[in-house]
């Protein structure tokens with residue numbers, strides 16, 4: 001799904017002109033709302049009659065609505081348009097190693113309803129509960145929900161909707177999309193969590209990320225994943241397997257084993273689990289045994305020295321991997337998502353330190369920013385699998 005660059009729309013000539021023009025108009029409404037037909041015609045250099053016909057179609061499809069009149073610039077005051085966000089249009093299912101979240105959202109990505117439960121290693125149990133939650137949403141809402149996006153913490157083939165390998169639960173070749181769509185009669189789009197979050201940053205992130213054509217999203221959770229965006233499009237590689245940098249080797253004797261079992265992977269040094277292991281080692285007391293990562297972040301933000309040190313040391317390791325990615329890809333921006341982003345003031349300098357090290361050797365640098373998606377980027381990722389397809393250029397690539 002290619003994100004349309006409104007600054008160079010003339011490049012969008014590959015699909016049919018009609019589809020492309022429709023996407024351009026819908027994206028103008030999305031990004032510049034409230035906007036009038038005349039303004040869209042002026043900015044896109046499309047014929048006024050073409051814009052009006054497209055807006056008629058978009059209104060019929062329930063994607064755009066009129067919201068009254070704007071200021072007159074002499075003649076009749078223009079009618080202003082915006083995205084129609086009256087009801088739920090998407091369901092997102094974000095499976096993480098600990099929790100599965102199911103939510104509905106409107107066309108602009110605002111979450112309207114949300115349910116969650118602890119993820120179970122038995123996929124039949126987990127996806128039966130997912131289906132139950134989806135059916136509750138479908139029953140309680142009007143019938144505008146058209147499809148479901150699902151993100152998983154592992155290797156996923158989006159073209160077949162299959163989970164190739166999810167290391168936490170040892171799920172292999174699991175037909176997740178089929179399991180959900182056969183029970184709900186709705187189409188299901190499946191993707192890896194980091195790819196989905198990258199897609200969400202591209203479409204629904206703040207401009208410091210979404211305006212970049214090339215960026216790398218680093219998702220830190222129980223594991224570490226990356227989503228790579230080239231030229232406004234998530235790069236997936238063969239069978240969707242690109243971005244498995246969590247398993248690049250950055251050292252030996254990591255504080256925890258990686259989800260793949262090795263102790264030399266980036267993830268084993270830089271994940272939430274790694275930070276917690278460092279924290280427990282530094283405390284050595286029984287009070288550290290049951291701490292969750294969220295509490296570790298709270299304690300660090302509250303000024304507790306051991307918690308701060310555990311996060312800073314984890315950020316240094318995270319920075320080593322990011323530095324390798326920056327040297328290799330030279331992206332405009334690196335985005336760090338996950339709970340650790342909440343501790344940005346504490347981890348930012350440790351992250352920058354390693355990257356600046358590379359710059360001093362004359363190698364490429366990049367801006368490094370916290371995720372701009374709010375407190376549940378993984379859920380936004382799952383929702384974006386549905387929402388972005390409404391706005392993306394029709395298979396231009």
Ligand SMILES: [Zn+2]
Pocket residue numbers: 246247258259260261262265267
């Ligand atoms: Zn690994």
